[in-house]
Amino acid sequence: xxxxxxxxxxxxxxxxxxxxxxxxxxxxxxxxxxxxxxxxxxxxxxxxxxxxxxxxxxxxxxxxxxxxxxxxxxxxxxxxxxxxxxxxxxxxxxxxxxxxxxxxxxxxxxxxx
Amino acid sequence: xxxxxxxxxxxxxxxxxxxxxxxxxxxxxxxxxxxxxxxxxxxxxxxxxxxxxxxxxxxxxxxxxxxxxxxxxxxxxxxxxxxxxxxxxxxxxxxxxxxxxxxxxxxxxxxxxxx
Numbered sequence: 001x002x003x004x005x006x007x008x009x010x011x012x013x014x015x016x017x018x019x020x021x022x023x024x025x026x027x028x029x030x031x032x033x034x035x036x037x038x039x040x041x042x043x044x045x046x047x048x049x050x051x052x053x054x055x056x057x058x059x060x061x062x063x064x065x066x067x068x069x070x071x072x073x074x075x076x077x078x079x080x081x082x083x084x085x086x087x088x089x090x091x092x093x094x095x096x097x098x099x100x101x102x103x104x105x106x107x108x109x110x111x112x113x
Numbered sequence: 114x115x116x117x118x119x120x121x122x123x124x125x126x127x128x129x130x131x132x133x134x135x136x137x138x139x140x141x142x143x144x145x146x147x148x149x150x151x152x153x154x155x156x157x158x159x160x161x162x163x164x165x166x167x168x169x170x171x172x173x174x175x176x177x178x179x180x181x182x183x184x185x186x187x188x189x190x191x192x193x194x195x196x197x198x199x200x201x202x203x204x205x206x207x208x209x210x211x212x213x214x215x216x217x218x219x220x221x222x223x224x225x226x227x228x
Contacts, residue, residue, distance in 0.1 A: 032215045043204060044156070044219040051215060090156060094215060100146065100158040100169055101206075101217060 002027040002093045006104035014112050019063075019078040021107045023091030026072065033074045034092045034101065035065055044090065050074060061085070086111045115139040117220035119205050125226045126195055134190045134223045136205030145188045146206040146217060147180065149173070156204070162188065195227045 007022040048059025206217040
């Protein structure tokens with residue numbers, strides 16, 4: 001069965017600093033990987049997805065993630081944090097089209113001014 | 114841009130009562146899902162639905178839960194006899210018909226409070 005581990009339930013960065021949110025997955029077959037963002041009292045918005053094309057995936061709002069099969073990782077990065085990036089970020093994995101998403105526990109990103 | 118909608122945004126009910134949560138997926142999507150998020154916890158899969166039947170369900174999705182697509186546009190989650198522990202945010206999602214498309218689009222959620 002697939003699973004997702006997000007290291008760090010809370011990450012705090014200064015405005016303008018690098019954002020790095022870690023995600024490791026476990027899957028018996030090549031996975032589809034996703035990062036979603038959840039702002040307070042809102043639903044889940046897709047940031048980016050990996051579906052076996054390019055290993056470096058660019059998403060919305062300047063975020064990107066790199067799929068590293070050897071490390072079973074899909075870490076999310078952004079070169080320069082903005083106050084509006086403060087939210088909770090979820091990494092998720094699924095195996096095939098129509099398959100359930102398995103979510104990590106989430107990482108709350110705080111951006112300090 | 115097409116989006117998934119959910120009603121109501123907030124539902125308060127008494128323990129033991131039945132509730133129906135409603136969702137309108139993106140039209141021409143083929144796969145439909147319900148997830149829930151208990152306050153402070155991770156998002157958990159409940160059930161997936163394809164071709165008018167359940168394709169997968171989790172251990173959480175026991176006999177008190179049911180899903181239905183009554184009219185080709187709505188997708189509903191019914192909880193027959195609510196318990197305190199059913200209090201959570203319930204998200205509906207749908208995904209499309211392209212073979213390479215596995216992206217699930219989420220609705221804004223329904224916050225269910227069981228008293």
